[in-house]
Amino acid sequence: MRVDPPLAQTVRCSSPAEDTLAFSGVLTFTTAAQALEQGLRALAQGARSRLDLEGVTHADSAGLACVLALLAHASRLGKNLVVADPPDGLRALADVCDAGALLQT
Numbered sequence: 001m002r003v004d005p006p007l008a009q010t011v012r013c014s015s016p017a018e019d020t021l022a023f024s025g026v027l028t029f030t031t032a033a034q035a036l037e038q039g040l041r042a043l044a045q046g047a048r049s050r051l052d053l054e055g056v057t058h059a060d061s062a063g064l065a066c067v068l069a070l071l072a073h074a075s076r077l078g079k080n081l082v083v084a085d086p087p088d089g090l091r092a093l094a095d096v097c098d099a100g101a102l103l104q105t
Contacts, residue, residue, distance in 0.1 A: 012055075013038035021048045021070075021081075024055025027063030027090075035063075039070045043077065054085035064093050071102060 011031035012024045021042045027035055042048060051070060056063070067083065067090070074081035083103045086094075094100045 011035045013042065015042060015046075015048075016052070017050075018046065019048060020050045020052050022052035022055060025057065027053075027056050027059040027066060029060060029062040032062035032066040036066045036069055039066070040073060043070065043074055043079070043081075047079070048074070049080060049082060050084050051081050052084045053087060053090065056087050056090065059087055059090040059093070061093060061097075064090055064097065064099070068099060068102065 009030040010025045086103045
């Protein structure tokens with residue numbers, strides 16, 4: 001029986017462009033609180049209009065909650081934050097939770 005190695009449980013937050021907040025790595029229960037904290041700080045520091053998830057390799061319901069919390073926080077700040085390139089698994093989970101429209105680009 002083949003056992004795959006565990007997913008590296010790290011998430012990175014960066015700003016590849018002035019208007020972009022990007023996450024890469026694993027956005028799961030283990031990393032979502034860290035990602036949320038970093039994302040909230042980035043939203044407070046600048047005019048972010050794009051949340052780039054192209055580098056996210058795996059996400060679970062906590063990752064989805066993190067993304068939705070960032071969208072809600074941006075909205076409270078009067079900002080329109082658009083999610084770009086969510087991984088298929090996150091999009092499917094959002095659809096199951098009836099939140100898929102929030103991840104549409």
